[in-house]
Amino acid sequence: MKKYFILFSIISGFSAHSQETVYPAPAQKGAVVITNATVHVGNGQVLNNASVAFENGKITAVGSNVTPAAGATVINAQGKQVYPGLIQSISNLGLVEVNSVRASNDAQELGELNPNIRSIVAYNTDSKVTNTLRGSGILLANIVPQGGLVAGRSSVVQLDAWNWEDAAYKMDAGLHVYLPLLMPRPSFIPAAANAPDPVKTGLEAIDRFRSFLGEAKAHFAVADKSGQTNLKFDAVKGLFDKSMKLFVHANTIKQILIAVDLAKDFGLDMVVVGGADSWRVADLLKQNNIPVILSQSHSLPILDDDDVDQPYKTPAQLQQAGVLFAISDEDGQTRGRNLPYNAGTAAAYGLSKEQALQAITLNAAKILGIADKTGSIEVGKDANIVIANGDLLDMRSSVVTDAFIQGRKIVLDDKQKQLYERYKHKYELK
């Protein structure tokens, strides 16, 4: 992502015609049943003419033989499609309001080794971006700190909350490491000639991270903690008891090989993030049970030689190899709202539509460690549900009409819709 170094002393311009009156929904009261729907479960299954019932925020019944409880609110979804809430696996939502405005950017802290950093404490539930994502069916997001070598810990949030404590869905469950690129710099950048060898400095940085992990692991191996407190060690404790996963941002073959070694050497649960060349080493990832979060299918191939549709078909190649993967959308210009279309493109290039949906629902939930609570429309899970007029993965038909987070019917209004209304009013358009 391109960095802008602009210091605005004041952020102005967030004018009054905004989403301030879009209130987070209160806890679900009473039962809700969606009937006559085509239900895309999220696990690959499609249930035709089915119903989904939920109460107290949890899904209570799914299928064709659901009897609505007395007094239940019935939503007739005749001709509509029902989906699990989509999950943005990697996002700077709530950390970055306007990319180029430094004052509104809280995604990247100084320093190389920041395991103690927690994204959740800076997550702004009032970001104007959030509600525009809900209109695409995105109901959960993993909020990820950026930069450095060890950037910090991510938390999963649900996108209808008064504050970050309300929003937190799974806290501090991922530690994010950004591996250096380990490639020579381009010769046409004049500064490159005198700069230190990036391969060497990159490998040295990785060695430092390994030392840190080694020392942290040793630290927790002994019972006596009488020495000085080390917040950085404490921050990674979960890696060793597997309550936390290591998210390694890695795109090239070499980066991914290093990531796999880290997982094996330290016995960690690991996720590869980025994964541009993951298809070239898919078998290795499969053997080691390492899942991948693909950053944005809507991107260009790495090299001129690559198949022109390589990023579009990478998901199908991982699927073929049996690698667990999710798709994310980190686009800086559209701010992540096109997650379903990134999945749709993967469906155009080799995945089935249900596999593509799974890559932004159940697979994402598994990788983020929240599959027990969400990711599919199954009994016992949170009622995170989207109802759309048509195929959610195709912009041609994906108008979201209703959405529920933990059974709460959320308001699908946003700043952009309000501006739309304002100017329809000006021009007297219906």
Add this chain to the structure above:
Amino acid sequence: MRKLRHWLFGLGGLLWLHHVQAQNTFPLNGVADPRTGYYAFTHATLVKDAGTTLNNATLVIRDGRIVSVGANLPVPSGAVEVNCQGKFIYPSFVDAYSDYGTPAVQRAPGFNFGAPAQLNTATKGAYGWNQALKAEQNAFAVFTADETKAKSLREAGFGAVLTHVKDGISRGTGALVTLGGDKENFALLKEKASAHYSFSKGSSTQSYPSSMMGMIALLRQTYLDARWYKQNPVTEGKNLTLQAWNENQGLPQVFEANDKWNVLRADRIGDEAGVQYIIKGGGNEYQRIGEMKATNATFILPLSFPQAQDVEDPADARMVSVSDMKHWELAPTNPAAFERAGIPFCLTTADLKDAREFMSNLKKAMAYGLSETAALNALTKTPATVLGVYNEVGSLDAGKWANFFISSGPVFNDKTVIYQNWIQGKKYVVKDENWADPAGSYQVVFNTANGPVNYTLNVKSGTSAALVGGKDTVTSKFYYDGRSVRINVAPERSTENLYRLSGTVGGQGWTGYGEDSLGNRFTWTATAANPATAKADSARRKAPGALGKVTYPFEPFGYEEGAQPKAETILVRNATVWTNEADGVLQNTDVLLRDGKIAAVGKNLTAAGARIIDGTGKHLTPGVIDEHSHIAAASINEGGQSVTSEVRIADNLNPDDINIYRQLSGGVTTSHILHGSANTIGGQTQLIKLRWGANDEGLKFKGADGFIKFALGENVKRTSSTQNNRFPDTRMGVEQVLTDAFTRAKDYEKAWKEYEANKSKKGAVAPRRDLELDALVEILNSKRFITCHSYVQSEINAALKVADKLGFKFNTLTHILEGYKVADKMKQHGAAASTFSDWWNYKMEVIDAIPYNATIMQRVGLNVAINSDDAEMARRLNQEAAKSVKYGGMSEEDALKMVTLNPAKMLHIDKQVGSIKTGKDADVVLWSNHPLSIYAQSLYTIVDGTVFYDRGKDEQMRKSLAAERQRLVRKMVGEKRGGAAVTPALPSYQLMHTCSDHSHSHGLLTVDAEEVE
């Protein structure tokens, strides 16, 4: 005290010449030692020029010049004879492209968008306005002989070079100098021998120009300014740069292009100015040899070939492109390609790290097809002729400078060594220890106390010899360097009695002193008995084997010569046809394409010989038109000034951009390549059709109206810089930049009109032709049209008001993310809108952007297009259009028009493209699915009836590309295993040009051009 000396040896020109050399102004510390350097080189094989070789020839030189040349000439009395039996004499080479003896140039750091601008020149004095124009610079004035560099050039056979200061876009004059070590007064043969130009700012720290197209515009403008300056305009005062520029025009004009497309760019500047440049290439010209020939230029070609890369590590090799590997393979064919094409060329040592690589690289070029004759011409006659100094250097003819070298054999043979390189009649030893080849047998006599002892010494080479005494032959330790000789030998094969001999090499044999192991002293002599017969040597050139083919473009998915797609007669049968005409969407319809046009639309069409494409279940639409693109150009932003209407994207198209092919795969057929948004009045745009494989001219959309890019808001006020000093810094200033520019343009137009009306009158002086204002006058006269980058309603409104007041129109407002707020005002003005579907909140001025923008503007009655401004998104513009179906409920037909017919209208090309209608250009796409669906793929993308993208063929090309890749990897690995030096694998990075508007990553190997420009 100065001494006058006269030597009257004869009469005539030679005497006069001699006279001048011998007498000089320099005081002498010591005793005069005047010499004439009168030599006769006899019995040589003498190569006068590439076409004339004389056997048993004599070369007579005196006073630094050649007196006579011929076979069997007598040695004149008074001349020293040098017997060159068995040796070859060549004219010393001439290097037409050098900076020998000039100061090293400190290149200024590249343009930095965030740094303060330097708007004026830092050159002190009465010089021109731009620091990169250094026409007043003269190489002769700073030339200082440099023995280290001269030596390495002499060793490669060179005797004279054209040198210049490699600094600036205009670099002033070059000087012809020899590589003699004497005073510069003698080395300097011609002070002003050439004038030099380049596409490099060198040490200039001035902001303008910051781009390729800016450099081109600067040169074009300077030709005009220089002509204007001849009238001594009072408003200019003295301008020593323009004065020198004019003075230099009579010289040979040399342009350093360094790349095949830059060659064409330079040549077009020359064509416009009436100048034929001599063009220095970069080594990749073989990739477009036809275009090179069409320039009619003489070329100066470097022999710096890329080293093989170390691709043994497959993970590293993965990042190296086939194009880079193939260029490694084919670069040595470059000179041969020029020879085959009949293009005159010189060869230069320029771009080599070390002149010592020159001969080995030249031999490599020969192995790859360059003939010896062509090579020799390229090093002698051609450079001398093109520089107008063939009467002085470049062959061995009487009267020319005595610049020649003596070699052991034909100069391009493998084992040939150059013994001596004579410059202006003075000998410079290169490697002459084997001048007298010691090989052969010698009669050796030891004059011992017991009388003479005879041996025979068989010398094989300068390091190997055996002594024969009686029946014994014993190997000796032998050393020979042409001047002294050492032999250690035990003639009785006894280590007890070792003879150690030391001797000197004289004309008649060797004479020496020796001792045996007992300390007995003796003297000895050796006399040559039988010279060894010379070992056969040849120009054994290791054939390079099978080579890859040049493709057009020189990129993956390019086509080999003869395999380029051509316009076909194509009948698409039974498709769903989106006509964008009153007929709307036609089911089960046929479309016939013929002669590049849409020939018929209907049912059950037939056409003899047509290629039939079954469209059953598929959708045929007009080709996608991208109103806002930045692909296929060498530069996009000229950020050096706030008004740069003189720059033109057309001047720097780049047909080798893989994004052309990638976008064809997404159904794009026409792209409007815009200048970036670095300044209020940017540059002239270029409309192209995506004819993959065409050259830069071939890409252009012929006959279309000219457009120009303007910009408002954050970028033009340099928001991302914390230290902006370039006006404007606010939107208030932007409005004034517009007002001022058009006010000046109107005054300018008026001045020209007045001049045209009065030019026959006495004293009428033509105004200065200003390319910047010319473009604005075109706008005022509706001959050029604006597309203006704009975001917020205040700036849009203000710009429209300036236009209304000054009498021009904004044809299109592009980006226009708050267009929905001022759609009524845009309608009133008559502006069209070209926007994004759903971009927002990436910078301050887009926080009110909404995805309903297109729909609102369309419903208010504007002509609305969806554009990409992004090489990735351009592949999915059909889907971007579809988002207006989601956001605002636009009809599907209207949505598709936003990426086809609507942009055609706003670009004034709807008569040719934008709908499926008989007579229009056959620019169509056959989609696998509903064209607004995420699941749609282009199966065929057809431009002018030519299938430039064919999904089936693409599959085949992937396979052949993979095979080509493996072949090249094997070859490179073989090169390393064969012991050749290799460089580490270098990822094939690509520069990506953007509007300065992005926070979108384009991949690991993509570098934002702004970070390096």
